[in-house]
Structure formats: structure tokens, C-alpha cells
Ligand SMILES: O=c1ccn([C@@H]2O[C@H](COP(=O)(O)OP(=O)(O)O)[C@@H](O)[C@H]2O)c(=O)[nH]1
Ligand SMILES: O=c1ccn([C@@H]2O[C@H](COP(=O)(O)OP(=O)(O)O)[C@@H](O)[C@H]2O)c(=O)[nH]1
Ligand SMILES: [Mn+2]
């Protein structure tokens with residue numbers, strides 16, 4: 001059973017549109033639980049997430065919320081069918097509809113919480129950490145927001161009018177919340193709350209200097225933690241290439257949680273399916 | 278003759294410790310002059326910069342200031358001899374000794390001004406743009422500062438006590454001005470004032486979206502503009518590899534200025550020497 005949050009009107013929110021990303025969501029939730037968060041845990045799932053995985057998700061998430069990207073009863077969605085590239089964007093936007101909560105922090109399913117971060121709920125919408133590629137944009141893997149149906153509608157209309165400059169949610173959210181860059185430093189989350197694992201390629205000395213302060217790691221990019229090889233006997237992850245060795249410690253933490261908190265809760269059938277996804 | 282600045286107590290400052298970096302400083306000064314800056318231009322040169330190049334520098338810079346890294350009459354410098362890795366750091370720090378100016382903007386010699394940026398002088402010390410690698414650090418290729426002998430001494434003492442986490446000026450300046458990350462958004466210069474040419478590798482859609490707003494390009498990294506091949510007949514730069522093609526436009530501007538504003542002012546002998554440096 002998921003633990004009962006002591007602050008029930010605030011939640012951590014993530015998204016898994018398929019069973020593979022659900023693995024990330026499971027490790028993420030257990031990392032939050034290990035860090036003894038006092039907030040609720042919510043995962044939004046797409047219809048194709050399997051019933052078995054939903055059950056495992058429900059053991060650690062307070063709420064497993066189905067969201068339907070292409071629900072034909074939704075006029076706004078119908079319009080979006082003309083814009084297939086906005087599909088995933090739209091799915092993440094659903095988080096603004098979680099009306100049971102006043103304030104939330106969205107976390108990508110490929111993030112991992114290293115230390116308690118409940119202080120993030122002291123920030124206002126929209127707070128996020130700078131993106132490494134273009135630091136006047138925020139990275140949309142971790143952001144503080146306030147669920148609100150009007151904001152959701154405004155975002156949808158904005159998406160239909162302007163689209164997203166990168167085809168994803170990050171380009172859209174940065175255009176919509178364009179004040180982020182210059183308005184208030186309090187909306188700039190410290191980089192340790194969204195430490196992308198690619199940072200070490202560009203500025204290794206800084207990563208070494210600040211590594212101990214890292215609160216949330218984000219395994220941004222195409223190689224996700226669940227794609228690495230893990231030796232279940234030795235309990236060790238093998239990194240695919242040498243340049244990734246700096247993030248080995250973080251990857252090992254991810255796999256430690258997967259092996260001890262996630263795997264035992266999955267049925268044999270699901271396990272076999274998933275590790276070959 | 279350099280143009281007479283209308284705001285004479287404020288200056289753009291750069292550094293060239295050798296004749297090769299002086300090429301960058303020359304193009305930089307002409308880019309500032311083309312953008313009709315109203316501020317003075319100052320270049321700090323190390324003793325090994327040749328007399329011929331100093332003369333060419335003096336045609337566009339209002340002040341060519343010799344700075345001596347290992348001046349044995351300077352006690353602080355003597356102490357630094359024990360810390361050879363801080364040598365270049367120390368040289369940049371000399372900018373705080375330019376007592377003729379109240380406020381300055383330091384620009385690396387590998388930067389290029391694309392549009393008038395005089396509004397930078399409205400910012401306070403220490404203002405700088407985020408570094409792409411670790412965006413809670415600022416990049417020390419472009420920063421607003423106020424010359425002050427005491428700050429210089431404090432920086433030196435700080436360098437002797439704590440060193441620099443990256444062995445360069447950026448690591449030192451970020452430790453010294455550690456408040457930059459969280460204090461005031463006004464100290465965060467927009468990224469377009471220090472657009473590093475590596476940004477396109479990590480977030481090309483953003484570079485495309487914001488390229489027209491770029492004010493200062495920074496050719497950060499080991500391949501400097503003067504290392505590319507330039508066809509003097511066609512007036513075209515040839516980029517060394519395909520991944521750099523996005524920055525071709527900026528490189529072409531660098532070479533246009535070099536060919537039309539710098540090269541004609543150099544004597545034949547210096548020209549032959551320099552393009553093979
Ligand atoms: O097929 C997908 C792709 C993405 N996501 C969700 O959208 C987030 C953003 O995608 P991703 O993390 O892969 O992008 P990156 O951070 O690498 O840019 C993921 O973390 C998931 O929460 C998902 O559920 N299914
Ligand atoms: O041998 C050197 C190295 C550096 N510099 C000065 O120090 C700045 C910082 O070095 P660089 O731009 O090479 O570092 P990067 O920006 O690539 O990290 C240069 O732009 C120059 O102004 C110099 O004069 N001589
Ligand atoms: Mn992600």
C-alpha cells in the first residue's frame with residue numbers, strides 16, 4: 001500500500017504512456033518514498049499501460065490516473081489530431097487537470113530523487129531549472145505548477161495557435177511561460193534539482209564540485225537507465241560506454257532501487273516482458 | 278586611430294597573452310566599432326605580445342595595457358608562482374585594476390559582437406550569463422564588473438586560499454561571486470549576450486528559434502575562429518567538420534571582419550607569421 005501523505009493537497013506527478021516508461025515511474029516513486037516525502041504520489045498513465053503494471057504502480061502511487069491522448073469526446077483533442085507531433089506534449093499537459101491538488105511538482109519518469117526535496121513545494125508556478133543547451137529556457141523534466149482547468153485550456157489553445165518550437169512539451173511550455181527567464185530568480189530552481197546526466201560532458205569540474213549536493217538526477221537523452229545492462233547476481237550495472245562512467249553512481253542507485261523495491265513486486269510474467277521491452 | 282568614446286569612464290575589456298589571441302582581440306574590437314559602441318576599448322596584453330601587433334591593436338583600442346603575470350616585484354604574484362595553474366586566471370583578474378573606469382564589460386578574445394550591446398553597462402557587478410555545462414555557474418567569457426583595487430586584492434587572496442575548482446578563472450570567479458546563482462535575476466545576463474557556439478549540439482531548436490536575437494557569440498572550446506580555413510579569393514570560411522555548420526554564419530562574420538578590417542592594417546611580415554600561428 002502507498003504511504004498516506006501528510007500534506008494531501010500537494011503531489012509529485014509523473015507520466016508513463018507505456019509499460020517501459022512505467023518502470024522509470026516505479027523507481028522514481030520508490031526513490032521519493034525512500035526520501036520520506038510527505039506529499040502524495042500521482043502517476044498519469046495512457047490507456048495502453050497494462051493492467052498488471054497499473055497494479056504495481058498502485059502499490060506505491062496514491063493515484064494512478066488514466067489520461068487519454070486521443071479521446072474523441074474531447075473537442076480540443078480532436079483539433080490536436082491535426083497536429084500529431086503535439087501528442088506527447090498534450091499528454092504531459094494533462095497534469096494541470098489534477099484538480100485534487102493545489103500545488104504539484106512534475107517529474108519526468110526518467111528522473112531519480114537522491115534526497116528529500118519537499119522544499120520544492122515552497123516555489124510558485126512556474127518554477128524550473130535552466131536547460132543546459134539553452135539556459136534561458138527551462139528544462140521541462142522537473143517543474144512546479146498549480147493544477148487549474150483554465151490554465152490547461154489556455155495551454156491547449158496556445159499549443160494550437162503557436163505550436164512548440166522543438167515539437168515537444170519543453171518548447172511549448174517555454175513559449176507559454178516565457179517570463180520565466182527574466183522575472184524572478186525564485187522561479188529558477190537550482191540545477192541540483194534537475195541535474196541532467198549529460199552535464200559532465202560539458203563541465204566535469206563543476207559536476208565533481210557539486211555532485212554531493214545533487215537532489216534529483218535526470219537521465220535525459222535516448223539512453224535511459226532501464227536500457228543499461230544489470231547483473232542480478234553481482235547487483236551491478238554495466239555502463240554502455242566509457243563516457244557515461246561519471247553517471248555510474250547514479251545509475252547504480254537507480255538499479256539498486258529497481259532490484260530491491262520494484263522487481264520483487266512484479267509477477268514473473270511481467271518481469272520477463274519488461275526487461276526485454 | 279581609435280574612435281573617441283562618448284562615455285569615457287566605461288570600457289569593454291579583453292585579454293591577449295600572445296599574438297594569436299590578439300587576432301581574436303582585433304576582430305572583437307572591430308565588431309564593437311562596427312556596432313557603434315559609445316564606450317572605450319581596452320586590451321590587456323602580456324609582455325610576449327609583439328610590438329607590431331601592439332601597434333595594430335592601438336589603431337582600434339583606446340588603451341593597450343601591458344599586464345605582467347609573473348612580475349617579481351609583486352608579492353602576491355610571487356606567491357602565485359607556487360601555483361602555476363592559476364597563471365592565466367591571475368592575468369584575467371588584472372581587469373579589476375583598470376582604475377580609469379567605473380564600470381566595464383570583460384569579453385574573451387574569442388567573442389564576437391553581432392549587434393550593439395551598450396545596454397550591458399546598465400547591469401551591476403557581477404553580471405554574467407549562465408554556463409551551458411552547469412547553468413548555476415556563470416560563464417566567465419562575458420561579465421560586467423567594476424574595477425576596484427580592493428576587489429582585486431580580495432580575489433588574489435581568495436585564489437591563494439581556495440584555488441579554482443576548474444583550474445581556470447571561471448571556477449575561481451564562481452566561488453568568489455557565489456551569490457550570482459540565487460541573488461538577483463538582474464545579474465543573469467540573457468544567454469544571447471554569451472551564446473556559446475556549442476549550444477547547437479545540445480538544443481538546436483532553441484538556437485534556431487533565438488538565433489536572430491544573438492548579440493555576442495562566444496567561440497568557446499579548442500577550435501577558435503582563426504584556426505578555420507579561409508579562402509581569401511572567394512572570401513569564404515570552410516568549416517572543419519559538419520557538426521560545426523550551424524555556426525558557419527557566425528564564423529563567416531568573424532572572417533569578413535578579419536579580411537576587411539584587420540588584415541589590411543597588418544604589415545606583410547606580420548600577416549605571414551600570424552596565419553600560420
Ligand atoms: O514514450 C514516451 C515518451 C515520454 N514519456 C514521458 O515524457 C517524459 C519526457 O520524455 P523523455 O524523458 O524521454 O525526454 P528527455 O528528458 O530525454 O528529453 C518521460 O520522462 C515520460 O514521463 C512517456 O511516458 N512515454
Ligand atoms: O593562451 C591564452 C589563453 C587564453 N587567453 C585569454 O583568456 C580567454 C579565455 O580563454 P579561452 O577563450 O581560450 O577559453 P574558453 O572560452 O574556450 O573556455 C581568451 O579568450 C583570451 O582572452 C589568452 O589571452 N591566451
Ligand atoms: Mn526526461
Ligand SMILES: [Mn+2]
Nearest residue numbers: 385387418497
Ligand atoms: Mn572563450
